[in-house]
Amino acid sequence: MKEHMAQKSLYTRAAESQMVDFTMKLTTESMLNLMLSIAGEDAQRNGFGVDVLTPVNRTWVLSRLSLEIDSRPEQYSQFDIQTWVSDNNRLISTRNFEASQQGKVIARAVSQWCMLDFEKRVPVSLQEIMPQMEPFVVDAASPCDPPRKLRPVEGEVYATHKVSYSDIDFNSHMNTMRYVMLIMDCLPLEFFREDRPHRLDIHFLHECLYGQELSIAYNQLEGVSQFEIRNAEGSVACRAQIEWK
Amino acid sequence: MKEHMAQKSLYTRAAESQMVDFTMKLTTESMLNLMLSIAGEDAQRNGFGVDVLTPVNRTWVLSRLSLEIDSRPEQYSQFDIQTWVSDNNRLISTRNFEASQQGKVIARAVSQWCMLDFEKRVPVSLQEIMPQMEPFVVDAASPCDPPRKLRPVEGEVYATHKVSYSDIDFNSHMNTMRYVMLIMDCLPLEFFREDRPHRLDIHFLHECLYGQELSIAYNQLEGVSQFEIRNAEGSVACRAQIEWK
Numbered sequence: 001m002k003e004h005m006a007q008k009s010l011y012t013r014a015a016e017s018q019m020v021d022f023t024m025k026l027t028t029e030s031m032l033n034l035m036l037s038i039a040g041e042d043a044q045r046n047g048f049g050v051d052v053l054t055p056v057n058r059t060w061v062l063s064r065l066s067l068e069i070d071s072r073p074e075q076y077s078q079f080d081i082q083t084w085v086s087d088n089n090r091l092i093s094t095r096n097f098e099a100s101q102q103g104k105v106i107a108r109a110v111s112q113w114c115m116l117d118f119e120k121r122v123p124v125s126l127q128e129i130m131p132q133m134e135p136f137v138v139d140a141a142s143p144c145d146p147p148r149k150l151r152p153v154e155g156e157v158y159a160t161h162k163v164s165y166s167d168i169d170f171n172s173h174m175n176t177m178r179y180v181m182l183i184m185d186c187l188p189l190e191f192f193r194e195d196r197p198h199r200l201d202i203h204f205l206h207e208c209l210y211g212q213e214l215s216i217a218y219n220q221l222e223g224v225s226q227f228e229i230r231n232a233e234g235s236v237a238c239r240a241q242i243e244w245k
Numbered sequence: 246m247k248e249h250m251a252q253k254s255l256y257t258r259a260a261e262s263q264m265v266d267f268t269m270k271l272t273t274e275s276m277l278n279l280m281l282s283i284a285g286e287d288a289q290r291n292g293f294g295v296d297v298l299t300p301v302n303r304t305w306v307l308s309r310l311s312l313e314i315d316s317r318p319e320q321y322s323q324f325d326i327q328t329w330v331s332d333n334n335r336l337i338s339t340r341n342f343e344a345s346q347q348g349k350v351i352a353r354a355v356s357q358w359c360m361l362d363f364e365k366r367v368p369v370s371l372q373e374i375m376p377q378m379e380p381f382v383v384d385a386a387s388p389c390d391p392p393r394k395l396r397p398v399e400g401e402v403y404a405t406h407k408v409s410y411s412d413i414d415f416n417s418h419m420n421t422m423r424y425v426m427l428i429m430d431c432l433p434l435e436f437f438r439e440d441r442p443h444r445l446d447i448h449f450l451h452e453c454l455y456g457q458e459l460s461i462a463y464n465q466l467e468g469v470s471q472f473e474i475r476n477a478e479g480s481v482a483c484r485a486q487i488e489w490k
Contacts, residue, residue, distance in 0.1 A: 017285075170269055187410060
């Protein structure tokens, strides 16, 4: 018998000045950053965060994500983000997010995480952490479709980027947010002027390391933007798609 | 007779996860960002912020800055930033900053601001705003040397950058922080590993606009890094220097 019924956790955040774009609204990148930082905080609070995993040579790695944004909050405005783990299978833990402002849902996300052996850089079974996680799995469905399957992108190389000091985390890997920044920077400004609802699907396939020369392929279809970030050896590091509603 | 003696203002901030580098310490860019955002907040609170200036076709523009950092705060740690305006002449307002942590001064900065005619993009006399500002000028010296004179940089072009979506503010100009990011990204990681005390001097000469192709010249001397950001026409947009102690 469970000791308690697990509940969604609620966090309140604000669209601070460094999180908005030229329209003075929260960027998609910043919304994702807030969600991921809440994920870290929530996991830590519940006893399965990186503070517990690091000493046993484990870490969480974001594998796939879907993020739907209906409207982006105005600079300085507050909004709520609920988060909950809905499902764990042998290799993937699913964490969900729902953002709302003044009682209206404005964004939803589904993130899929692997647990990685820190030294060997290979996924390990979630069985190890199940006892700690199980009491916090919430019996509530994901708020939107899980990350879609993304096919190889045929688009031309739109930009290149050398992974630099400001891109990397403590592990010398490119920060998750930078992938989103690199793809968003391919798009014409017109895509952002009107606060169009959109859905981002993103797969992380290979880590990008300090000093690597990346190329970003971009293909614009009717209502769909496709991206592929490749390293100098031609390996796909990340594949992403944005559907504009 | 003054109605009151103006005081330094005190703000408390924390080194949040998106503000640290791979050493898990606050970046120089983020320290500057916090100081500039506090400057905006403090000016607004005292009645001479952009909220008052914008309706009369004026805005504040950062012209030169010196920033000395003795040590960078650890991730999540809190610190205080004091700020005060020490001096206004006809065209330049000087705002100072002093950051401290656990009673020890860790950073100092002197910023020099112009008031710009928003449409004509030319500096205007600060006389217009003196009545509002004068009661808030604090009779206290700047905490470090004002911005130094910087000579043209002979260094080779180290990197290029196209001004993109994520770089620009509401005015389609490149954000101040991006200049600092671009120069920091030229430096080898070794410069950051040991939390070396350093002093940054930076001059903003021309605004960088969306779509412009920038080149960053970098010249490394003994203990001194010099930078020049130029636009496609070869005009110098920004000149900067870091002295490593």
